[in-house]
Amino acid sequence: MPSQLGITLKQVRLQQHLSQATVATGICAQSMLSAIENGKYTPNATLLMRLCQRLKISLDQLSLAENFTISDLEQIND
Secondary structure, three states: OOOHHHHHHHHHHHHOOOOHHHHHOOOOOHHHHHHHHOOOOOOEHHHHHHHHHHHOOOHHHHOHHHOOOOEOOOOOOO
8 A cells, every 4th residue: 555655755746747767767767666656665865855856845744743654775776
């Protein structure tokens, strides 16, 4: 089941009429973005911030107060 974080990122991406490949380019693999949107991968803070910058949304808009889990892994999939 997708996480609220993944659902929110996907909704914003679709509202902007952007493909996963467009959003992921230079940040992570398209497959990783798909995994995030589908709740199969939890991004670390760096990856999440880069995706938010690309989508032009603030972390506040993601409402981190909703207790989203953020991974502490340093590795980012290219």
